[in-house]
Amino acid sequence: FALAGLFALLTTLVGSDGALGVLFDYLSTLNLILAVFNLVPGFPLDGGRLLRAALWARSGDLMSATRRASLVGQGFGWLLITLGAALVLTGGGVAGLWWILIGLFLNGAAKQSYEQLLVHSAFAALPVDRLLSHPPIVVAADLPLDRFVEDFAYRHHFSLFPVVDQGRLVGTIRTRRVAEMPRGQWPHHTVGELVRPLTPDDMVQPHESAETALQRMQRNGRGQILVVEGDRLLGVLTLHDLLEHLAIRRMLDQNI
Structure with missing residues (x-):
């Protein structure tokens, strides 16, 4: 006006x-x-x-x-x-x-x-640890790549796995990285050789909000984020987990 x-x-x-x-x-x-x-x-x-x-x-x-x-x-x-x-x-x-x-x-x-x-x-007010329902699937850093493929990649169908070394979280491995290496070399290399170090956008503290986790997923371009406390992995939160929670909430809110 x-x-x-x-x-x-x-x-x-x-x-x-x-x-x-x-x-x-x-x-x-x-x-x-x-x-x-x-x-x-x-x-x-x-x-x-x-x-x-x-x-x-x-x-x-x-x-x-x-x-x-x-x-x-x-x-x-x-x-x-x-x-x-x-x-x-x-x-x-x-x-x-x-x-x-x-x-x-x-x-x-x-x-x-x-x-x-x-x-x-x-x-905004929902801590991420409230959404964790399953123990995390982790891979040992000294595991040969051929065993990783058979025991983890083929079995769980994830694109990314947390990697631990003597119980300490050291990073992640993507199945795509393994696929880039000739199959004949898999038995001669370990998961630890292909570990990708963690960045702040790869992880979230258990007390931080699910909204913060979603924002970091958007920044890192992946549909999952690690929930960590110190160097200890508590779980993996996925975009699917967030969408499921949101769908249930929306369904219940329709009665308002």
Whole structure:
């Protein structure tokens, strides 16, 4: 609204007949349309945020308020898509396509905003050790590569395994590294020779949040992270574990 008013004032000062006046008038109208559109009660637009605040104040439940405001935003997005499609079918052409694109954007933004809050709500205060249910599968550093392939790679089908040396975590080995070596050399080399040292993004402390673990998985580009305490491995947390927890939480939250 402020920009719309500013350009309207400039239009008045320079006059609406000249090229500059026409430009300012166009910018004023465009910003006014954007400002009004932003007040539509469709999350995550400002109007949608106001709707969420009202629902939150009424129910006291931020998650429920966000979900409902997000549904309104998605509904408004579908309305724009429908109107755009109708315009295209009746000869609206480019204008209809714009409405469809705006509707798709709003629909996706509404879903993503709720998903982000759902992830934050589910993981921010959840320590990773609460998600560990199985003892970790570890590989000894002195194990020959042929035995590693037979006893671990073929059996467990993981792409990465933690490696320990006398009970101390020393790094990880990827099955891809073994595949790069000729099979005939496997009996003559050990897992320890192909160990990849750990980086901060490869591990997380048991008291750290699942949200932190997810962020580090995103940075390291792998779907798993080691849960360690000192040089002792407590477990391996996978993206599948996080998604399972999130799916259960989402299913239960549908009843809110």
